[in-house]
Structure formats: structure tokens, C-alpha cells
């Protein structure tokens with residue numbers, strides 16, 4: 001029976017790819033992923049489908065169609081597919097269908113940020129706002145004494161402005177973990193107000209202490 005794999009590719013560098021991810025990708029006919037994820041598998045010989053901001057729905061539907069017609073397909077998901085990744089939309093898409101699905105976990109950006117900051121993540125709260133919009137729910141967590149690890153909606157600057165506007169002290173300690181695992185990785189420990197107006201890539205995990 002053909003299979004659909006959701007493969008976590010880790011934070012970006014080859015070093016954090018699992019042997020299982022490499023083995024699964026070798027075995028499939030079609031590989032679907034963002035340009036940065038596909039780059040990790042330069043020697044893949046099958047069909048490649050590039051996921052961009054505008055074709056996510058159509059590319060995921062195509063992946064499911066191809067599996068239904070007998071092909072093995074892997075969808076690459078940065079970090080871990082189960083955290084703010086492709087698992088949720090795929091589950092929605094294949095509901096009521098007989099699709100053989102396997103999830104291959106990857107190292108999440110949350111895990112590598114925790115490792116860099118030497119932060120036990122069982123004592124932290126983890127929130128994603130990525131692509132969902134800033135949510136006031138986070139404010140309840142920020143006063144419970146635990147660090148909060150946040151994937152921002154769009155940018156670090158927007159998140160800092162949102163938190164300050166909603167009453168979080170501008171002097172609150174934060175860490176911004178940018179481009180984790182890449183050669184130009186940066187870890188900046190500062191305060192919320194100092195983050196305002198600073199330039200960061202979209203690839204950031206923000207920790208509010």
C-alpha cells in the first residue's frame with residue numbers, strides 16, 4: 001500500500017536531520033517541501049514539488065492525490081511536523097480517506113532554542129502564533145513564573161509591540177533565537193523594549209522570561 005510521510009527536517013542544517021528522514025526520502029517517488037527544505041535533499045532523483053506561500057493547499061492536495069493513485073510521497077516539514085507544522089492541515093485533508101500516514105519526527109525550533117539557552121522545556125510554556133495572529137491568551141502565561149517560548153506570528157518586532165501594548169513591562173527579559181543551526185545563527189539576550197525596531201529574519205523563536 002502506498003504511503004504518505006510527513007518528515008520533520010529539523011531547524012535547517014543537515015546536522016539535525018535524522019537518519020530516518022534520510023532513509024524515508026530515499027524511498028519515495030515524490031518529495032514536497034519548501035525550497036529551503038528541498039535543498040537538504042540535493043541528490044533526490046524523483047519528482048520535486050516546491051511549496052511556497054501561495055500554493056500550500058494545492059501542493060498538499062496533489063500529495064494526497066498521488067498517494068491515492070499508488071505513489072509514495074514525503075512532505076517535508078521544517079522542525080517537527082506536529083508543532084505548528086503540516087500535521088494539522090494534512091489530518092484535516094485526509095479525514096474520511098483511507099490514507100496510510102506516517103509521521104517522522106524532527107528536531108523542533110523549540111527544542112534547539114531550549115538547548116541553546118540551556119532551558120529545561122518541561123518547565124516552560126510553549127506557544128505558536130505563527131500564521132495565526134497575535135493572541136491575548138499568551139498574557140495569562142507570561143505571569144505564571146515560567147519562561148514562555150513563542151513562535152511569532154510574523155515578526156519579532158510585531159510581537160514585542162503587541163506585548164508592550166497589552167501591558168507587558170518593556171523591561172521584561174527576552175531572548176531572541178534567530179536562524180538556529182545556520183552559520184549566521186544569533187542568540188540575543190535583551191529586554192522587550194530593546195527588541196522594538198531591531199531587524200530579525202522571520203526565522204526566530206522568542207523566549208520571554
Ligand SMILES: C[S@@+](CC[C@H](N)C(=O)[O-])C[C@H]1O[C@@H](n2cnc3c(N)ncnc32)[C@H](O)[C@@H]1O
Pocket residue numbers: 011012077078079080081082083084085107108109110130151152177178179180181182202203204205
Ligand atoms: C511554520 S513554523 C514551523 C515550526 C516547526 N514545525 C518547528 O517544529 O520548529 C515556522 C516558524 O518556526 C520557527 N523556526 C523554524 N526554523 C527555525 C530556525 N532554524 N531558527 C529559529 N526559528 C525557526 C520560526 O518562528 C518560523 O517562523
